[in-house]
Amino acid sequence: MPKLTVTDTTGKTATLDARTGLSVMETLRSNGYPVVGECEGSLACATCHVIVDPAWADRLPEISEKEEDMLDTVFDLTATSRLCCQIIMGDQLDGLAVSLPTT
Amino acid sequence: MTVSPPLTTDVVIIGAGPVGLFAIFQCGMLGLRAHVVDTLDTPGGQCAALYPEKPIYDIPSRPEVLAGDLIAGLEAQARPFDPVFHLGQTVETLEGTADEGFTVTTSAGTVICASAVMIAAGGGSFGPNRPPLDGLSAYEGHAVVYSVQRKEDFRDRRVVIAGGGDSAVDWAVALADVAASVAVVHRRPKFRAAPDMVARMTTLAESGRIDLVTPYQLAGLDGDGGALSGVLVRHTDGSSRRLEADILLPLFGLRMDLGPLASWGLGIDKGHVAVNPATLETARPGVFAIGDITHYPGKLKLILCGFAEAAMAAHQVFALARPGEALHFEHSTSKPPAVPRPCNSAMAS
Numbered sequence: 001m002p003k004l005t006v007t008d009t010t011g012k013t014a015t016l017d018a019r020t021g022l023s024v025m026e027t028l029r030s031n032g033y034p035v036v037g038e039c040e041g042s043l044a045c046a047t048c049h050v051i052v053d054p055a056w057a058d059r060l061p062e063i064s065e066k067e068e069d070m071l072d073t074v075f076d077l078t079a080t081s082r083l084c085c086q087i088i089m090g091d092q093l094d095g096l097a098v099s100l101p102t103t
Numbered sequence: 104m105t106v107s108p109p110l111t112t113d114v115v116i117i118g119a120g121p122v123g124l125f126a127i128f129q130c131g132m133l134g135l136r137a138h139v140v141d142t143l144d145t146p147g148g149q150c151a152a153l154y155p156e157k158p159i160y161d162i163p164s165r166p167e168v169l170a171g172d173l174i175a176g177l178e179a180q181a182r183p184f185d186p187v188f189h190l191g192q193t194v195e196t197l198e199g200t201a202d203e204g205f206t207v208t209t210s211a212g213t214v215i216c217a218s219a220v221m222i223a224a225g226g227g228s229f230g231p232n233r234p235p236l237d238g239l240s241a242y243e244g245h246a247v248v249y250s251v252q253r254k255e256d257f258r259d260r261r262v263v264i265a266g267g268g269d270s271a272v273d274w275a276v277a278l279a280d281v282a283a284s285v286a287v288v289h290r291r292p293k294f295r296a297a298p299d300m301v302a303r304m305t306t307l308a309e310s311g312r313i314d315l316v317t318p319y320q321l322a323g324l325d326g327d328g329g330a331l332s333g334v335l336v337r338h339t340d341g342s343s344r345r346l347e348a349d350i351l352l353p354l355f356g357l358r359m360d361l362g363p364l365a366s367w368g369l370g371i372d373k374g375h376v377a378v379n380p381a382t383l384e385t386a387r388p389g390v391f392a393i394g395d396i397t398h399y400p401g402k403l404k405l406i407l408c409g410f411a412e413a414a415m416a417a418h419q420v421f422a423l424a425r426p427g428e429a430l431h432f433e434h435s436t437s438k439p440p441a442v443p444r445p446c447n448s449a450m451a452s
């Protein structure tokens with residue numbers, strides 16, 4: 001099963017089993033992380049902002065225009081900010097590392 | 104705030120999203136009167152505020168329905184029961200018990216007494232998406248505002264607009280001829296707005312009437328805690344800049360926030376209210392929660408599940424509002440809503 005590494009807002013890092021076909025949002029939420037995912041991945045809430053490890057940024061599927069539009073409503077964005085409901089886990093993302101934003 | 108004399112009804116429904124609207128119908132079919140409160144100025148919850156133009160495909164018997172049309176249909180279905188809407192108001196307090204009845208008070212001072220309460224609050228009440236800036240609340244209302252009530256309030260003021268959507272672009276263009284200066288802060292050069300308005304904004308920027316500050320994000324407020332003197336912005340490369348400002352207009356859309364609901368003793372866990380799935384009753388007897396706000400094992404956040412929850416909760420409310428009365432149930436086919444719906448009136452006459 002692909003692994004997902006997550007660093008929370010206190011700096012604590014954990015590695016999770018991430019089921020293929022589930023989004024990073026679903027994976028984090030079901031593991032108890034404070035990722036709300038209010039709109040269940042329909043790009044209408046932006047309550048699933050994560051910061052992708054720069055080493056991984058280019059290996060993710062390209063960001064859609066709709067995701068860019070929704071990112072416009074997020075504060076304190078970084079160069080590798082993503083809405084993680086749009087990142088679907090699979091073998092090609094085994095080892096993906098993300099961190100949670102403080103705001 | 105002036106508090107009005109209390110209104111009395113059978114049930115108060117908090118939230119006029121799709122589930123709250125259908126609850127009016129279900130209560131109405133059992134002869135129960137409802138008052139409905141919503142923070143937004145129009146009914147419809149997420150369907151109306153977030154995606155009115157999107158088609159929904161999983162409403163039984165509607166292979167495809169626009170979210171806005173679904174809401175229009177729910178409003179029409181509720182209308183025969185004369186619901187009383189209190190829109191543009193947030194329910195702030197919920198007092199009382201199932202034995203003595205409940206009293207809710209809204210931000211506009213409306214007081215409603217009822218035998219039972221149905222919370223159909225979705226993900227919380229809608230409000231502006233507030234930037235997490237230090238000291239923000241001291242400026243809100245006068246120096247940091249989320250909407251334009253009167254253009255005149257901006258005359259000869261130095262205005263900073265933040266955001267990249269239609270409202271940011273529309274207001275930048277509209278305020279350019281009254282404000283002393285207009286700066287638009289956005290995280291990227293591209294604006295997601297009507298192309299003709301973006302073109303007008305670009306023309307105004309070329310002639311120096313608007314300062315387009317991209318790619319920058321809000322970083323801080325500068326002032327004495329009352330009057331604002333500047334807005335600090337941060338470039339994607341990390342460098343900062345200060346914009347002279349009397350007013351900041353952050354336009355980042357709407358966000359849902361549980362707000363006052365969290366303090367009503369309902370046992371909120373991760374933004375949801377736990378209920379008994381057989382009755383939809385919360386930890387507080389006489390208070391029911393339906394729709395997206397609810398949680399029980401197996402709960403699905405779907406409109407159709409919310410509809411079913413509304414029907415089940417209505418039957419529980421009946422027992423509280425009509426103590427001792429037997430609930431004589433008839434299908435809607437045998438007991439159609441008493442008042443003909445407007446769309447049927449031609450046929451009925």
Ligand SMILES: Cc1cc2nc3c(=O)[nH]c(=O)nc-3n(C[C@H](O)[C@H](O)[C@H](O)COP(=O)(O)OP(=O)(O)OC[C@H]3O[C@@H](n4cnc5c(N)ncnc54)[C@H](O)[C@@H]3O)c2cc1C
Nearest residue numbers: 118120122141142148149194224225227228229394395406
């Ligand atoms: C883009 C998008 C697409 C979707 N697609 C589908 C789909 O295809 N099928 C489907 O079944 N579902 C879909 N959903 C989910 C669906 O919209 C929700 O399940 C539904 O809106 C929940 O209805 P609700 O009435 O429980 O809450 P909401 O629609 O969230 O309404 C709650 C209302 O309560 C008000 N409120 C909250 N607290 C207070 C208070 N204290 N005082 C006053 N008012 C208050 C809020 O202002 C709000 O208007 C989608 C959602 C989104 C965002």
Ligand code: FES
Nearest residue numbers: 037041045046085
């Ligand atoms: S869950 Fe709503 S945008 Fe990702």
